[in-house]
Amino acid sequence: MRDFKKKVLEAHKKYKGKLEVISKVPLNTKQDMSFYYTPGVAEPCIKIAKNQDLAYQYTSKGHTIAVVTDGSAVLGLGNIGALAGLPVMEGKCVLFKKFGGVDAVPICINTQNVDEFVDCVKKMASSFGGINLEDISAPRCFEIEEKLIRNLDIPVFHDDQHGTAIVCLAGLINALKVVGKNKKNVKVVISGAGAAGIAISKLLLKYGFRNIILQDSRGLIYEGRGNLNEYKKKIAKVTNRKKIHGHLEDVIEGTDIFIGVSKPNILKKRMVKRMSKNPIIFAMSNPDPEIHPKDAKSAGAKIIATGRSDYPNQINNVLVFPGIFKGALEARFDHITDKMKISSAEALARLVKKPSANKIIPGVFEKGVSVAVANAVKNVFAQ
């Protein structure tokens, strides 16, 4: 492990970061210069000044997004500040390009005041075709996303919420096929009520799941509980309808699906044994899951998914975010809707021709993933 960390740092040092900004146009002659700089460049400026929409035609706006963070919840590292989040933002940007052909620029914003952050993003958004929010702590991330969506006419997407929710739903669609259960009847317990947990709950409800129970670090979430922020209060109204108090132990009996977006080792083998027949476990805490896959299996789990690449069924957002923006940019949508999210999850699930316990989701390097997701996004209005 120490060797891995050392190698990672050496690689980052060798390349001096991960991004490069290059020219798509030739710049070898005086004529090139007069075309792409003065005096020629005045022409597209004049056109755009008259009709802002033409920025999509004459500039990189239509295929370029900003990957924006305030560094308040970077990976599992917590609030390490804007600049320290830059390696993740750069990583995200190269994945956008590699998997979706989307140009992405990292922007680290040095404030953790919601309105200041929103204001800054609003002011610098016009040259981008979309905004991918990243590693922003909950519940601030919800307010930031809502305000930006309301104020901007380009897609705004908080990947830690919706990317996770979409890929999770895709995996669940196939997992249910494998165990022969129906979304309307299964009992789902979600450990973690941050950005991912809340977004997963909302998307599953939207998709037709009916019985969901969340827990946060203080225990199960139920309507009327103390210490709930406004987003947890809202979700408490549509989950845990029996208003069960307590902790994981108190609801694990008969649970069909456990979804972990919380912290390592909180799901115990004894709990898995109390779940319903053919339990489905998505233990997505990174890099250490809520239960080790081997332990889950030995306790009787039928389907196990994690965030890790060294076990089957990796639930990785990279299956989603490049295609989401690829599709939204190509179609020039100004918002990412719930329909698009569900359509993407279904498309992702369909890519696995014969779902099985060890194969409920496409692999990261499988061909055609981002195109399938992009088409799913684009086709929502064509349906």
Place this chain on the structure above:
Amino acid sequence: MRDFKKKVLEAHKKYKGKLEVISKVPLNTKQDMSFYYTPGVAEPCIKIAKNQDLAYQYTSKGHTIAVVTDGSAVLGLGNIGALAGLPVMEGKCVLFKKFGGVDAVPICINTQNVDEFVDCVKKMASSFGGINLEDISAPRCFEIEEKLIRNLDIPVFHDDQHGTAIVCLAGLINALKVVGKNKKNVKVVISGAGAAGIAISKLLLKYGFRNIILQDSRGLIYEGRGNLNEYKKKIAKVTNRKKIHGHLEDVIEGTDIFIGVSKPNILKKRMVKRMSKNPIIFAMSNPDPEIHPKDAKSAGAKIIATGRSDYPNQINNVLVFPGIFKGALEARFDHITDKMKISSAEALARLVKKPSANKIIPGVFEKGVSVAVANAVKNVFAQ
């Protein structure tokens, strides 16, 4: 001309802008993914959280700048707004890469309130190694640059001011050699007291020129005149010491050097005839100069420079800005000082081995320009 404009627009449309953001690191295997994204990417984040300086080592910060505008003074088009300035910003970015190897990202900021603009740039600056301000109207540009320099620990450089001033000084150094005159004795008239005019005056004075007279659209600038903003008031204290009132006509007699950064056709042939022996004329209004080179020549000008590539002696900022940032980034300077500007101008002048009336400045495509400028910047503290 109509054909030229059409071709320019078609070219911009064909390429959909001029920029592309690519990965410098391999992303072909699971190991690559674990190195450059999760879980590996946590390592450089942890290092930078402890020591912000390490962003230069582990991220693209040290070789990436932002090219920032508010669209208030784009080319000669005026206040066309942030987004309409994007084609110019993209053009600037590709020139930074092509000529200086500097990665540059265009950021169009949607406010023309000085403090709001400064605040937004301050907040998003941390992931960049420098800020190139572009196409911001005077006198706002002076205040914006001053405030950002005071508040940021990375180089901030308004190219319309200093890039123009440096390349202009470089040309003048060689022009004086050609006509055998001394900076201490020549009379200089500058038409235009915006970003470029003010910056040129300041740099020439710093370099040792003594007799400079500026004019703005209301006439000659002298100490005590009405209608002077605070920046013109300041420059009025060190120029036009005889406090001559009036217009160009009233000071052109015996002028050695005319510098135009104003508007087309304001220098007349009859005025050139009244200048001193071997007049030097830098008519840099773009694309139409203050006097047509043919007219200047027939009226007796010895040396004529313009902003145009189709005449000798093109005074083009691209000779300067890529090297300035290349040098400042490589040396990790936090400010661009006057010494660096003068050192760059001298280095640029020295690149012309045998200055002559038709060759006072290197051509845009000559090899070694940005390296020479970068070295001049870097060597300032080594001298």
